[in-house]
Amino acid sequence: MVRFHTLRNALALPLVIVACLCMGGCWYLIIGGVAAAGGYAISSDTIQGETSAEFEDAWSAATEVMGIMGAVESESYELGMVKGVVNNARVTVTVSQLTTATVRVKVKARKAFFPSIRNAQNVYIKIMAHLDADIE
Numbered sequence: 001m002v003r004f005h006t007l008r009n010a011l012a013l014p015l016v017i018v019a020c021l022c023m024g025g026c027w028y029l030i031i032g033g034v035a036a037a038g039g040y041a042i043s044s045d046t047i048q049g050e051t052s053a054e055f056e057d058a059w060s061a062a063t064e065v066m067g068i069m070g071a072v073e074s075e076s077y078e079l080g081m082v083k084g085v086v087n088n089a090r091v092t093v094t095v096s097q098l099t100t101a102t103v104r105v106k107v108k109a110r111k112a113f114f115p116s117i118r119n120a121q122n123v124y125i126k127i128m129a130h131l132d133a134d135i136e
Contacts, residue, residue, distance in 0.1 A: 041117060042106075043115070044115040044117060045108055045109055045110050045115030045116060045117060045120060046106060046107065046108040046120060047106070047107050047117070047120045047121055047124045048104055048105065048106035048107070048124075049104070049105055049124065049128065050098065050102050050103065050104050050105075051102070051103050051105060051128065051131055052101055052102060052103075053103055053131045054103070055080070055095060055097050055103050057131060058095045058103045058105055058127070058131060059077060059080065059095050061127050061130040061131050062082050062093040062095055062105065062127050063075055063082050064130065065123060065126045065127045065130055066082050066084045066086070066091065066093060066123070067084075068126075069086045069087075069122070069123060069126065070084050070085045070086030070087065070091065071084050071085050072084040073085065079094075080094055080095040080096050080097075081093070081094050081095075086109070086119055086122075086123060087111075087116075087119050087122075088111055089109045089110060089111040089116040089119040090109070090110050090111075091107065091108070091109045091119060091120070091123055092107070092108045092109075093105065093106070093107050093108075093123065093127070094106040094107075094108075105124065105127055105128070107120045107121075107123045107124040107127070108120060109123065
């Protein structure tokens with residue numbers, strides 16, 4: 001009986017290590033539930049996703065959503081960047097043209113000196129919902 005427990009313990013640690021390695025970056029999707037919105041987290045404070053909307057439509061959606069949800073501090077159409085404050089978090093939305101048919105929307109949010117993925121997710125979802133409403 002002693003040998004069975006030793007063998008089981010010897011196999012348990014490698015299995016736990018393999019499971020942890022397989023789950024690597026997936027916890028962002030599990031915790032944030034971002035996959036349903038078509039975006040994905042690229043860091044602890046940034047969510048991004050691609051859309052087939054025109055750059056101008058994505059830009060106007062970003063500026064409008066930021067203005068509704070908080071206060072816009074600066075915006076630059078040339079850089080595709082809108083900065084502002086939403087729920088006491090500093091939020092930066094970047095819109096960039098990837099291809100002729102694809103635009104990337106990236107939302108970064110930090111509250112004090114800490115990441116605020118929830119605020120980034122909320123802004124991102126609102127921008128994408130605004131774009132979906134425009135497309136239909």
